[in-house]
Amino acid sequence: MKNLRFFFGQNAVWLVAVVVAAIGTGCIVLGKQKPNPALFNGTDLSGWEITDYAGGGAVTVKDGEIHFAQGELITGIHLAHDKIPRTNFELEAEAMKVDGDDFFCAITFPVGETYATFVPGGWGGT
Secondary structure (H helix, E strand, O other), X not given: OHHHHHHHXXXXXXXXXXXXXXXXXXXXXXXXXXXXXXXXXXXXXXXEEEOOOOOOOOEEEEOOEEEXXXXXXXXXXXXXXXXXXXXXXXXXXXXXXXXXXXXXXXXXXXXXXXXXXXXXXXXXXX
């Protein structure tokens, strides 16, 4: 602490307090973190179910990607289980629109006891 006081002056106490508070609130994580669970295994739709939308297109896995054929209205899949975190998580997805005139992707995810939906890529042809 003496070296810290020399370098930082009286602010060393505040610096230590901020670091301890950050560790205590989870802003700084020490030690091993749990690995992020992958929701898609890259080979098949294990853990997923095709959502039964009237006029939905085919859903296939090719080259480690999920491909959704355009349906009459909408095509989709959903998790076949509820073994996902409901708070403090990150979702990452890569998507590419190759055809169609409406939104091409929507992701519904848990937020506490409810859900939210993110719709990138325009709505109604925008």
